[in-house]
Amino acid sequence: MIKLSAATIISGLLYFALGLFLPWWSSFIAGLLVGLLMYQNYLASFLTAFIGVCLVVCGYIFAVSSLNDHILAKRIALLILKQDSPELLIAVSGLISAVTAGTAAITGRSFMLFFKK
Amino acid sequence: MKYLVFSITLIINAALFYVLGTREILPLPLGSFLNMQEGIWQNAEPVAEDFNENLKIKGIKGAVNVYLDDRLVPHIFAEHETDAYFVQGYLHAKNRLWQMEFQTHAAAGRISEIVGEKAITFDRNQRRIGMVYAAENALAAMETDPETKSSLDAYTAGINAYINSLQKSKLPVEYKLLGYEPEQWSNFKSALFTKQMTNTLAGYDRDFEMTNALKLLGEENFQILYGQLPDSLYPVIPNGTVYNKPLAELLPPETADSLYFKRKDSVAISEDFKPNPENGSNNWAVSGARTQSGKPILANDPHLGLTLPSIWYEIQIHTPNYNAYGVSFPGLPGVVIGFNDSISFGFTNAGRDVKDYYEIQFKDQQKQQYFFNNQWINTQRRIEKIKIKDAQTFMDTVAYTVFGPVTYDQSFKNALADNKAYALKWVAHDSSNILKMWLLLNRARNLNDYVEAITYFNAPGQNMIFASKAGDIAIQQQATFPLRWKDQGLFVMPGFDSSYMWKGYIPMEDNPRSFNPVEGYVSSANQRPADSTYPYFIPGSYEVYRAITINRKLASMYGITVDDMKSLQNDNYNVFAEMARPILLNYVNRAELDNDQKRFVSLIENWNLKNDPDEMAVVCFENWWDSLQTTVFKDELDNGQNSLMLPEKFVLLEALRRDTAFKFIDNIKTPEREDLNTQVTQALKKASIQLRGLQSEDKLKWSKFKNTTVYHLLKNNATSFARSGLMNGGGKGIVNATQHDHGPSWRMIVEMTTPTLAYGIYPGGQSGNPGSKFYDNFIDDWTKGQYYKLFIMDPVDVKAGKFKWKMSINPA
Numbered sequence: 001m002i003k004l005s006a007a008t009i010i011s012g013l014l015y016f017a018l019g020l021f022l023p024w025w026s027s028f029i030a031g032l033l034v035g036l037l038m039y040q041n042y043l044a045s046f047l048t049a050f051i052g053v054c055l056v057v058c059g060y061i062f063a064v065s066s067l068n069d070h071i072l073a074k075r076i077a078l079l080i081l082k083q084d085s086p087e088l089l090i091a092v093s094g095l096i097s098a099v100t101a102g103t104a105a106i107t108g109r110s111f112m113l114f115f116k117k
Numbered sequence: 118m119k120y121l122v123f124s125i126t127l128i129i130n131a132a133l134f135y136v137l138g139t140r141e142i143l144p145l146p147l148g149s150f151l152n153m154q155e156g157i158w159q160n161a162e163p164v165a166e167d168f169n170e171n172l173k174i175k176g177i178k179g180a181v182n183v184y185l186d187d188r189l190v191p192h193i194f195a196e197h198e199t200d201a202y203f204v205q206g207y208l209h210a211k212n213r214l215w216q217m218e219f220q221t222h223a224a225a226g227r228i229s230e231i232v233g234e235k236a237i238t239f240d241r242n243q244r245r246i247g248m249v250y251a252a253e254n255a256l257a258a259m260e261t262d263p264e265t266k267s268s269l270d271a272y273t274a275g276i277n278a279y280i281n282s283l284q285k286s287k288l289p290v291e292y293k294l295l296g297y298e299p300e301q302w303s304n305f306k307s308a309l310f311t312k313q314m315t316n317t318l319a320g321y322d323r324d325f326e327m328t329n330a331l332k333l334l335g336e337e338n339f340q341i342l343y344g345q346l347p348d349s350l351y352p353v354i355p356n357g358t359v360y361n362k363p364l365a366e367l368l369p370p371e372t373a374d375s376l377y378f379k380r381k382d383s384v385a386i387s388e389d390f391k392p393n394p395e396n397g398s399n400n401w402a403v404s405g406a407r408t409q410s411g412k413p414i415l416a417n418d419p420h421l422g423l424t425l426p427s428i429w430y431e432i433q434i435h436t437p438n439y440n441a442y443g444v445s446f447p448g449l450p451g452v453v454i455g456f457n458d459s460i461s462f463g464f465t466n467a468g469r470d471v472k473d474y475y476e477i478q479f480k481d482q483q484k485q486q487y488f489f490n491n492q493w494i495n496t497q498r499r500i501e502k503i504k505i506k507d508a509q510t511f512m513d514t515v516a517y518t519v520f521g522p523v524t525y526d527q528s529f530k531n532a533l534a535d536n537k538a539y540a541l542k543w544v545a546h547d548s549s550n551i552l553k554m555w556l557l558l559n560r561a562r563n564l565n566d567y568v569e570a571i572t573y574f575n576a577p578g579q580n581m582i583f584a585s586k587a588g589d590i591a592i593q594q595q596a597t598f599p600l601r602w603k604d605q606g607l608f609v610m611p612g613f614d615s616s617y618m619w620k621g622y623i624p625m626e627d628n629p630r631s632f633n634p635v636e637g638y639v640s641s642a643n644q645r646p647a648d649s650t651y652p653y654f655i656p657g658s659y660e661v662y663r664a665i666t667i668n669r670k671l672a673s674m675y676g677i678t679v680d681d682m683k684s685l686q687n688d689n690y691n692v693f694a695e696m697a698r699p700i701l702l703n704y705v706n707r708a709e710l711d712n713d714q715k716r717f718v719s720l721i722e723n724w725n726l727k728n729d730p731d732e733m734a735v736v737c738f739e740n741w742w743d744s745l746q747t748t749v750f751k752d753e754l755d756n757g758q759n760s761l762m763l764p765e766k767f768v769l770l771e772a773l774r775r776d777t778a779f780k781f782i783d784n785i786k787t788p789e790r791e792d793l794n795t796q797v798t799q800a801l802k803k804a805s806i807q808l809r810g811l812q813s814e815d816k817l818k819w820s821k822f823k824n825t826t827v828y829h830l831l832k833n834n835a836t837s838f839a840r841s842g843l844m845n846g847g848g849k850g851i852v853n854a855t856q857h858d859h860g861p862s863w864r865m866i867v868e869m870t871t872p873t874l875a876y877g878i879y880p881g882g883q884s885g886n887p888g889s890k891f892y893d894n895f896i897d898d899w900t901k902g903q904y905y906k907l908f909i910m911d912p913v914d915v916k917a918g919k920f921k922w923k924m925s926i927n928p929a
Contacts (some may be wrong), residue, residue: 016331024152028130042122060153068161072290072888076157078837080145091159093151096137100148103129110123 004048007038011052015101016060024097027053031101035108046111050102058094059062126870139294141548150293155286157293160888170920173929175205176274180927184910184920188280189883189891192433192910192920199271201434202450204926208274209430210302212279213447213885215289216426218299219830222699224248224313226503231295231604233506235400238485241513241529242390244501247321247522247546248312251619253550256308265553269304272450290887291831308507311552312381316423319577319596320392321658323473328608329383329759336378340765341748341772342781345656346649348771349696351664354578354629355636360805361627363652367602370616377610377617383610383759386525386539386789394658395859396421398465399686399852400582401640401667402590404633407676412869413584415455416682417463418861420605420854423827425838425893427881429453429863433910439560442909443861451555454865457876459562460585461867465641467594469657471654472545473619475520475612482527484516488613494519520612521546540612540639542619544597549575564589564632571595580641592639593630594646597622623653638671640664642852644807661767662693662850682866687902688852689727694738697770698726701741704777704797713812714805717741728853730846737817739848740808745800747771749779751788766850796884820844826858827880827896838887840880842902853902864904876904 011034018026031049040048064084065073073086081088135141137148150156168185180205181195191208195201209217211929222228226243228236243249260266280299329734329788331339350356369377400417421428429444434452443455454463479496480486486493488844496516503511516523518540526538550573555572567583571593574581578596583589599606599619610617629646631639642663646655669692702722710718717737724734746769754761772779777793784791791799811817825845847853847860854860865877880899884891898905910919 019152019154024149024155025134025929028134057153061158064153064158066160067163067165068888069164069890071164071892072157072161075837076290076888079835089151092147094157096147097153098349100130100133100137103126103133107123107126107130110119110126110802113119114123 003038003040004044007034007040007044007048008052008055010034010038011049011101011105012056015097016056017052025100027097027101028104031104032100032108035105035110036112040109040111042106042109045105046102049105050098053101054094054098057097058090061090061093120144124678127661145294146296147409157290157888159286160886161288162886162889164890168198170924172924174207174278174926175929176271176278177617177926177928180925182915183208183924183926184915185907185924186910187924188431188894188905189920190433190908192435192908194435194912194915198436198438198638199267201436202268203269203275203278205432205434205445205450206272206302207279207926208432209445209447210276210279212883213426213430214283214299215291216885217276217310217447219291219304219448221309221314223317224252224309226501227506229503229504231297234323234508237503237505237511238530240503241511242524244503244513245515245522245524245529246316246541247543248309248316249501250499250517250522250546251312251315251543252305252308255311255547255550256305257349258548259308259552260304262550262553265550265556268450268556269307271303272307273302277780282692287327289885291835304605305553307449310446310919312545313555314446315577316593316741317392317577318396318466318579319469319471319545320395321394321468322391322470322474323658323762324474324606324609325386326760326762328380329756330754331378331763332380332383332607333751333756333761338753339460340829342768344768345645345659347767348775349661349665349767350645350648351668352644352648353592353641353664354495354631355634356648358631358647360647360648360650360652361888363627364624367600367604367620370603370614371615372611372616376614377608378604380608380879382540383756385759386530387760389530393422393859393929395849395854396466397468397660397854398664399461399644399667399854400465400580400592400641401638401671402582402584402592403671403677404590404637405588405674405675406658407637409866410458410868410870413588414677414679414866414868415456415463415582415584415588415590416686416856416866417465418864419454419464420860421864423825423858423860423880425827425829425881426885427839428787429879429881431877431879431883435739435910440909440911441559442875442907443865445878449552449555450667451552453555454863456867456873457559457561457589459510460567460583460867462561462567463582463865464579464710465582466643467580467596467657468643468648468659469578469596469598469655470516470606471576471578471596471599473542473599474524474539474609474637475518475617476609477518477523477538477540477612479516479526479538481536482683483515484523484526484538487516487518487521490613490615496523499590502758518612519615520618539883542561544576544599547575547597549573549597559842564591567591580646580800582632582639582641584867585870586870586873589633590639591630591632592641594628594641595625596628597625598622598628598653598655598792602655603654605654607656619783627653636672640667640671642667646849660850661765663852665692666690666852678865679868683902683904685852686861686864686866689729689846691726691728691735691848691851693766693770693850694724696774697727698738699725700770700793701745701797701801703740704793704842706794706798709798710801713809714801717801717808723809728846728848728851730818730844732819732846733817735819735848736811736822737804737808740804741801742766744804744835745797748784748800748803749795752784753781783928819848823848823857825855825900827893828858840893840896843896845900864899866904872908875907875909877907878904
């Protein structure tokens with residue numbers, strides 16, 4: 001459980017830190033690194049990266065959007081999702097980073113198995 | 118197993134990377150677009166944003182302080198004028214960068230670079246009417262004048278200082294939506310902006326439609342339907358004014374009858390990108406003799422397309438030389454409509470025709486030679502390179518003639534027979550430094566300074582209004598206007614004979630003007646500037662009815678206050694309906710009407726003639742009259758193919774007021790002879806089909822029918838960035854000229870007391886960021902007809918700390 005929590009937290013922090021220097025695909029890198037470095041099964045690799053990144057993204061965006069009274073989120077949600085729902089836009093934003101991090105974590109994990117005897 | 122998992126997830130990762138990183142699959146690269154650190158979330162400006170800043174920037178000479186008030190209006194205090202323009206550029210870019218670049222890309226015919234092939238026809242049109250050529254000529258003139266050049270250089274440097282400091286993650290939302298990045302600003306882009314405004318305000322023309330109408334109708338009927346002197350004309354310069362005689366009387370060429378007035382063929386050209394003919398404005402100034410304070414009051418509300426971000430950006434510029442306040446154009450330095458400590462100034466569009474087409478005969482399809490004065494003359498060929506997003510650059514060869522660029526030829530847009538083509542002569546192409554006028558007006562102190570400043574302005578023609586603390590009021594229609602023989606330029610002209618060329622320009626001293634008239638007020642509302650005694654031929658696209666309401670009201674007003682002026686700018690009285698309603702009500706055969714139709718008639722009968730937001734009679738009246746226009750004219754104007762346009766609204770109204778047996782009433786396509794009763798009743802029956810539909814949808818109220826909307830510049834591609842469903846009254850021909858997406862883009866009233874009292878509002882907000890609370894925060898108050906008291910900050914206010922935020926800008 002501790003390991004799972006640690007992996008989740010590391011995924012989130014890693015994603016945030018990499019995002020300061022790298023473009024949007026830093027979620028792949030964060031997931032890949034967690035998969036490579038944290039020894040877990042496939043499901044745990046996916047979930048920890050997914051949840052860690054999702055929490056960071058959704059938390060950060062929710063805070064940013066709340067300070068903005070969701071002015072922009074409403075307009076963008078209507079524009080691209082055709083829904084007057086900032087929450088949905090926040091969720092979609094979080095899911096994109098989370099899914100990419102999660103699948104990259106499985107890739108990293110399976111790659112590590114190549115070297116395991 | 119591990120190889121299989123690795124392979125599958127690697128493929129999934131690659132697929133996700135591709136799908137989320139490109140516009141090939143989804144319309145947007147959602148990976149970056151919704152990313153928390155580089156995507157749109159970085160544009161979500163906190164509603165409690167702290168705009169205090171300390172900046173060190175290269176390029177300024179001294180310290181500049183910018184005080185921002187609670188509406189985010191900057192009050193720039195600079196020791197050097199050029200520093201003020203530098204900071205104005207910086208602030209324009211900070212708040213409106215995407216808009217500035219998009220508008221100048223549009224001016225230059227470069228939209229295909231952003232949106233791809235769908236804009237190619239628009240871009241070609243811009244190039245072919247010579248927008249870039251015109252901007253080059255303007256820039257040369259602006260950069261020849263040292264003061265204009267230094268002001269522009271500083272302004273451009275300020276914009277670029279902001280662009281260079283901008284992180285990619287903070288790019289305006291529209292760049293992220295469309296997937297491109299800003300380029301460096303240049304003085305040339307400011308020149309392009311002036312030409313975009315010139316095209317908006319002096320780019321409307323109907324030579325092709327009028328040529329076809331003349332051919333179809335013959336000269337007598339043409340004059341009836343398309344004459345330009347309404348009986349109810351209330352010109353800018355009052356009827357009865359005595360004008361100087363022109364130096365020489367201009368006569369048409371001897372061949373005009375056969376080659377011009379009775380040409381044999383019609384023209385198969387339809388122009389797709391005409392500016393809105395409703396682009397206009399109201400302005401007036403009343404002298405101290407008519408005001409409660411004893412000081413003049415000036416009012417101005419320019420009517421333009423209502424857009425977000427707004428065309429206007431409010432600003433105060435305080436330097437040792439002057440203290441100007443008003444609205445500016447993001448794209449140009451200085452205040453465009455406003456006032457300083459001594460004078461106030463504003464504009465309405467002149468609407469004069471300054472754009473003519475000449476029919477050119479090329480020798481062959483190479484477009485290298487054209488026939489002119491009995492010989493083949495070489496064209497100058499300009500290769501326009503139009504870059505297209507995700508496609509090969511399009512090369513468009515535009516031939517330039519003695520008149521100007523050939524806009525329409527075989528390659529654009531219609532295949533023309535016998536190597537004929539149409540070249541454009543347009544004052545916008547002339548070299549001029551119109552920016553100089555604003556730089557001088559900003560620091561003008563009296564009537565003489567105003568008179569000198571406006572001489573620099575050549576296009577687009579404007580009614581320039583003026584009031585001063587010294588008590589002067591003035592108006593002058595100003596620009597360089599072509600000198601024409603009667604009817605010259607109404608139709609497409611022969612391009613092989615120099616005798617059809619413009620004969621120069623009307624002397625500037627003969628431009629219509631009125632300084633301190635005995636009436637105690639001056640005004641304009643896009644009407645014809647002068648009555649028929651004005652000694653020059655001045656065709657144009659003129660409004661009739663707003664001027665009548667304004668003049669009626671002003672003539673009867675004394676002890677005028679700012680509140681009276683606010684009421685007048687928001688006046689919804691429909692003077693056209695006042696004149697037209699009796700015709701509809703007197704000639705409708707009521708016995709033929711069903712219950713719904715009787716109700717529509719009853720609504721109109723009981724109407725107070727105001728286009729108020731909740732009024733239903735307006736919708737009934739407008740639909741009925743439009744239906745009558747179509748019923749009366751469609752039969753005669755149905756030529757089956759070539760471009761035509763319905764006569765102006767005043768034509769039918771005035772014809773029927775003069776003669777209810779107006780010759781066009783009869784439908785020539787039926788064996789019966791229809792009279793006015795028949796046609797008025799028929800028109801209502803036809804209109805009632807739509808009116809019933811509106812009634813069932815609960816859209817019979819004027820504001821619901823009109824649905825006033827302030828669109829984003831990307832129009833239907835960004836509807837959620839727009840504000841629609843606004844409950845405005847007003848409309849076409851009404852002083853409150855608010856139409857569906859067009860109307861008062863800035864309302865300003867200035868009382869020339871000491872201190873100056875000024876009020877203003879525009880339908881937008883200071884920020885161009887759809888993620889800012891300052892993006893559209895003025896719109897609700899604008900809809901209600903409210904104003905903000907403009908805070909004219911002085912050094913005492915600075916010491917007293919009467920500001921919300923402060924930007925300190927120092928040389929690096």
